[in-house]
Amino acid sequence: MKGLQEALLGWYRENPRLLPWRGEKDPYRILVAEVLLQQTRTAQAIPYYHRFLARFPSLKALREAPLEEVLKAWQGAGYYRRALHLHRLAQEVEALPQGYAELLGLPGLGPYTAAAVASLAFGERVAAVDGNVRRVLSRLLAWENPSPQRLWRLAQDLMPPGEAPGEWNQALMDLGATVCLPRRPLCSRCPVAAFCQGRADPGRYPGARKRKVREEALAALVLWGREGVYLEKLEGRFAGLYGVPLMPPEDLPARARAFGVEPRFAGEVRHALTHRRLRVEVHVAPWEGAACRREQLVDPGEKPLPKLMEKVLRQAQAFLAHEGILPLPHAKAHRIKPFQPD
Ligand code: SF4
Known part of the structure; x- marks a missing residue:
């Protein structure tokens, strides 16, 4: 020894x-x-x-x-x-x-x-x-x-x-x-x-540690306006951070109705966590009209966001740019990849 x-x-x-x-x-x-x-x-x-x-x-x-x-x-x-x-x-x-x-x-x-x-x-x-x-x-x-x-x-x-x-x-x-x-x-x-x-x-040596990794499908709803993006405080694994509403895909229609919007599908992002692989559909909608609470639209660059949310915002931004629609605020801070339509 x-x-x-x-x-x-x-x-x-x-x-x-x-x-x-x-x-x-x-x-x-x-x-x-x-x-x-x-x-x-x-x-x-x-x-x-x-x-x-x-x-x-x-x-x-x-x-x-x-x-x-x-x-x-x-x-x-x-x-x-x-x-x-x-x-x-x-x-x-x-x-x-x-x-x-x-x-x-x-x-x-x-x-x-x-x-x-x-x-x-x-x-x-x-x-x-x-x-x-x-x-x-x-x-x-x-x-x-x-x-x-x-x-x-x-x-x-x-x-x-x-x-x-x-x-x-x-x-x-x-x-x-x-x-x-x-x-x-x-x-x-x-x-x-x-x-x-x-x-x-x-x-x-050592033998591989078996890790169970589960797939999980989610939907993200990006509500945007001139003043910013609607962000809420996240819970669970992202507690303390901010992000756009995230939910199981089957809950999207009800959440969209509650916000008074009709979102469009803007692509999908993938994100790996320790025990989960997330597949997140990104849906976007302008938030305007009577249901919109402008004070809740914020610049995402000012809030702590998990990496997943940065990916979601990039995807939304790329989609909006591709459609020739107003870019999301703080677009420069999120390095945008070109949107690839399916
Ligand atoms: S297996 Fe690792 S510890 Fe053993 S000889 Fe090779 S480098 Fe060194």
Whole structure:
């Protein structure tokens, strides 16, 4: 075990990834980076990390900011629940607690994120097992479908005594991110190849996690006028964000009647969530006449919108442009693709 530990740490010290949060000791900044990395690729996360911290440089600044502003700063990074959790966490604690067990109880902190913050910021000896580490360890031990507990125990046992635990966690993560790649691992350049039991057939380890993905059909109703688009506060998976009315397709006629409009079909957009694939029909209608409440038409650029709604508005905009109709407000902010009639 000692040989493996020395080989990996030696390699890491010579080849660390240059990331803006490397060497960071402020637990809040580490937390923001780790929360972003939960579901956003590293290269994509970097500009959001800088933007978010420029606007909310401390837990106090985040606590004092309105939720809508926090969601707006997160816009584009996706998975808004993470921003909601960060904001809620800031209301709950004055400062981040220093122990893994206490961090684990906070909004949005699962075992990985709590361990990353505890080891990197506070030097606690606790293993952080993310997807990269899961892959590396499963291959090293040729384990096909290890349980999270088994992997965590192994990661914990492998942690060398006396070394900085955060450095060890990062070394494993970097190995997974740059050498032990999911599809084509670079075994000939791997510092721990001599210890790897899965090297002969790395693609076998770990076995694929089965994820049930359901298809869901929805309809979006884009009501537009000169002043803007009708947006409402969304609920459920998009709680806290804004969007046009979204509903099962069979409910569209009744909603359209309630608004006093006769919408036209403007195309379809697709959107993938963690466990669902959404197929959303986009319907558009000018909102005018007696039923229209102009004060409810707003510029979509001023509200936090989930990515799905950006796609819906782009599709509506492309359709209206194709028809030679008044463009939606804030059209420039939504990069418009040409409308493709069926
Ligand atoms: S030898 Fe290959 S499979 Fe094994 S840990 Fe290194 S890169 Fe991964």
